[in-house]
Amino acid sequence: MPVMQRLAVIHTGGTIASRPSPDGRGLTPQQAPSVPGLPGVEVRDFQPFTLPSPQVTPAHMLQLGDLIARVAPEHDGVVVTHGTDTLEETAFALHLLLDTPAPVVLTGSMRHAEEVSWDGPGNLLDAAGVALHARSAGRGPLVVFGGDIFDARTVTKVHTTAVDAFGGYPGPIGRIDREGDTAHLKYFAGPEPRVSYHPPHLNARVDILYAYAGWRGEGYAAARAGADGIVIAALGTGNLPAELLPLIAATRQPVVIATRTHAGPVLPVYGYAGGGATLVDAGAIPASFLNAHKARILLLTLLGCGLDRGEIRRVFTQMEF
Numbered sequence: 307m308p309v310m311q312r313l314a315v316i317h318t319g320g321t322i323a324s325r326p327s328p329d330g331r332g333l334t335p336q337q338a339p340s341v342p343g344l345p346g347v348e349v350r351d352f353q354p355f356t357l358p359s360p361q362v363t364p365a366h367m368l369q370l371g372d373l374i375a376r377v378a379p380e381h382d383g384v385v386v387t388h389g390t391d392t393l394e395e396t397a398f399a400l401h402l403l404l405d406t407p408a409p410v411v412l413t414g415s416m417r418h419a420e421e422v423s424w425d426g427p428g429n430l431l432d433a434a435g436v437a438l439h440a441r442s443a444g445r446g447p448l449v450v451f452g453g454d455i456f457d458a459r460t461v462t463k464v465h466t467t468a469v470d471a472f473g474g475y476p477g478p479i480g481r482i483d484r485e486g487d488t489a490h491l492k493y494f495a496g497p498e499p500r501v502s503y504h505p506p507h508l509n510a511r512v513d514i515l516y517a518y519a520g521w522r523g524e525g526y527a528a529a530r531a532g533a534d535g536i537v538i539a540a541l542g543t544g545n546l547p548a549e550l551l552p553l554i555a556a557t558r559q560p561v562v563i564a565t566r567t568h569a570g571p572v573l574p575v576y577g578y579a580g581g582g583a584t585l586v587d588a589g590a591i592p593a594s595f596l597n598a599h600k601a602r603i604l605l606l607t608l609l610g611c612g613l614d615r616g617e618i619r620r621v622f623t624q625m626e627f
């Protein structure tokens with residue numbers, strides 16, 4: 307008798323679980339999708355919550371991480387279905403939280419089950435194929451969409467409606483394609499050593515501010531007064547208007563500088579007032595390659611672990627994530 311592989315499928319909602327609501331008021335998550343037939347695979351379903359992903363919070367991410375850590379040892383792979391809007395935040399939170407050897411793969415859909423272009427079954431099948439593949443182990447949680455396999459640190463939603471909704475610099479780390487019943491899976495590089503974190507909570511308040519031409523720091527005072535940390539989606543390599551420099555210098559909480567540009571690192575290059583080098587001299591922490599909302603997830607995690615500003619700076623600058 308061939309040995310059955312065991313797959314856990316954790317449903318959390320999103321368009322992949324949505325249909326038009328009976329009151330005609332638009333799509334709502336209603337029913338978890340079933341995984342298309344997988345010969346030789348025993349599927350166990352879990353449904354910790356059913357939410358549109360704009361309603362998913364860091365507390366849900368922690369809950370999901372705990373559930374995966376519990377079920378992963380009894381399975382060969384784990385698939386998580388999730389709404390696409392905040393999928394990358396959950397994927398990155400799980401990347402930070404989990405050290406399970408079983409592959410964990412997130413997916414979703416852009417079209418719902420009653421549309422002719424329903425992309426749920428294909429994405430689920432691909433995600434299952436990736437999660438059950440030996441070469442997927444040790445890579446941290448992955449995102450599979452449209453056959454592309456993405457690293458949780460770099461994947462981002464790049465289109466509001468297209469079926470190929472995910473991308474992100476420098477692009478997919480692998481690809482799954484089907485030829486009849488055979489899946490072809492290819493990774494373009496090997497796994498790397500990983501660091502994981504075990505925060506007791508993700509309850510800190512971290513605000514994100516978005517920089518623009520002519521910003522004089524509107525909104526900054528409120529963030530400084532109420533937040534445990536601030537992330538700024540800054541300009542280019544991490545620069546800001548000059549007015550922000552004294553505000554950042556006077557802030558005792560960690561201030562992380564990400565970029566609103568869609569690719570590339572934050573680097574302290576410029577020495578004019580508000581240039582990245584002056585912000586770092588004033589105590590700001592460059593976010594490396596993380597976008598602002600992922601930098602926020604990392605900051606929440608590190609604050610939850612009780613790290614101080616110096617330790618937080620080290621994690622971001624040494625890329626211990």
Ligand SMILES: NC(=O)C[C@H](N)C(=O)O
Pocket residue numbers: 319320321322357358359360388389390391392414415416417
């Ligand atoms: N395609 C989707 O899943 C979008 C949906 N608004 C969600 O994130 O829940």
